[in-house]
Amino acid sequence: MAKPADPKPDKPDAPPRNFIQEIIDEHNRTGRFGGRVHTRFPPEPNGYLHLGHAKSICLNYGLAVRYGGRFNLRYDDTNPTTEEREYVDSIREDVRWLGADWEGREFYASDYFGQLYDWAERLIREGKAYVCDLTQEQMAEYRGDLKGGKDSPYRNRSVEENLDLFRRMRAGEFPDGARTLRAKIDMASPNFHLRDPVMYRIKHAHHHRTGDAWCVYPSYDWAHGESDSIEGITHSICTLEFEIHRPLYDWYVEALGIHHPQQIEFARLNFSYTVLSKRRLIQLVTEGHVRGWDDPRMPTLSGARRRGYTPEAIRRFCERIGVSKYNGVIDISWLEDALREDLNKKAPRAMAVLRPLKVVIENYPEGQVEELDCVNNPEDPAAGSRKVPFSRVLYIEQDDFREDPPKDFFRLAPGKEVRFRWAYFVKCVSAVKDADGKVVELRCTYDTATKGGDAPDGRKVKGTIHWVSAAHAVDAEVRLYDHLFAKPDPDDVPEGQTYLDNLNPKSLEVLTGCKLEPSLAAAPVGYTVQFERLGYFCVDKDSAPGKLVFNRAVTLRDTWAKIEKKK
């Protein structure tokens, strides 16, 4: 007898439930939205998406998927002076890359400018909005302090005058900033956002989509909830700083009597060793502290992608950090762990020597070359194996030799024997030094009987190191990345300094003359591989035929480094 299917709502590896799901479940219980769940991701196209946005995208899209609902992509493009086409395109690409599917529902707040305008006239007619002539400075003064503000002298204009003035604002009769349309709410409210907030401001600016059709533009609060409402959004999820805007969000949709989505706020993502604010990311780019929005050190999605991050790793990370209203700081290593976890299963292995040290196998015949079998991915038998040439002159990592090793050093040293991965046991005979006493070459011998890496006599070696045949090696540039900032909290600076003073001068190290095994010669841009014992590396777009450039996405866990650090 077949057992009835277990009606488990959650997949076994589903992320833990969060407070937003509690809210949605409650709505479904009471039928507030008729069981519908419709979320959206509302970026302003004035910058590139970063990991903080990824959290929001995964949250919103994940909720839609989990509840069998829908997910919209909507550009919040209400400020023509800061928004650009370039950003719209990059955002679309990033959201798609991450794997969120908006099923063609790509909208713009600017799609609703006409509707918003009509609604504004309606609020004027109902005495709920008025045209104000106060200057920006005056308005700030009238808005008051903690105790409360005072009414604008223009607050009680007649409906007719307001309508006339608003229409003339829209017609372009007044210069930028001359007047605003304000909602008439409560100048005594302890909540500043309720002290007659600005709905429209005059900006004679060219909009990336509506061109010159408008010279009045809606403010965020006036456009956002209304856009949500128009799209039938049920759960309007945003970050904590908008919590205080919620009464205004509610006021507008209630005043209009339109579909009322529920705004829910969650804590934005904060990372150690980096910054995640658009303003700062823009500054890093425009002032040249990094090489662009997609610099692999940047926490942007395009930077992460270029560095070698996978969408799966980022999604996994977002699941793991959860969702709450607690404003904490997540250790950047969580992200790195998620990447390692993903790439460990997927990335093929190869051997590459970043800082080469020449090795001559004295008893290996001159001119002889053997093609040795190397396993492509021990984690994935289906990945098969490849041939890698072995010969008399090889390169190994400088770090893999110590003239005077500590007792727990498993690698090469005079008189010590190690395994050359997939090849032979090799014993170091002597080290050749240059005039300065620097080791420039190792003289070694190999044991013919250990071909493939195992000794027939059963003898063991502690260490296995990687190597590349000198005559067959492919040269490459390798870029090593470290945290963008030197301190966990970039704002941790002495008086008079800024976060920029905490930029990590060693965040980028460029290595040239690295030696790769020949199978990597034709690796395409974006190809991600594990350099055995070193980390995961991704072919950078700066590569050209015959000139490979790799980015180090993340190192492997390095137990040896940890042991050494302890001493």
Place this chain on the structure above:
RNA sequence: UGGGGAUUGGUGUAACGGUAGCACGACUGACUCUGGAUCAGUUAGUCUAGGUUCGAAUCCUAGAUCCCCAGCCA
């Protein structure tokens, strides 16, 4: 100083008056042709002080600390 939020091991997150759990890290050990991976184990927490209750992370009172708000930015 007014208002809005938040506070559970090192970090993140559960527990909705009834055994404080999970993940990551860290530490041990096993295994290993990557000092990787994997496996096993250990570690460590309810902001404070009162109160209600048979019983409090959870409810009440007072306090502490942190974040956000006075753009015609979002």
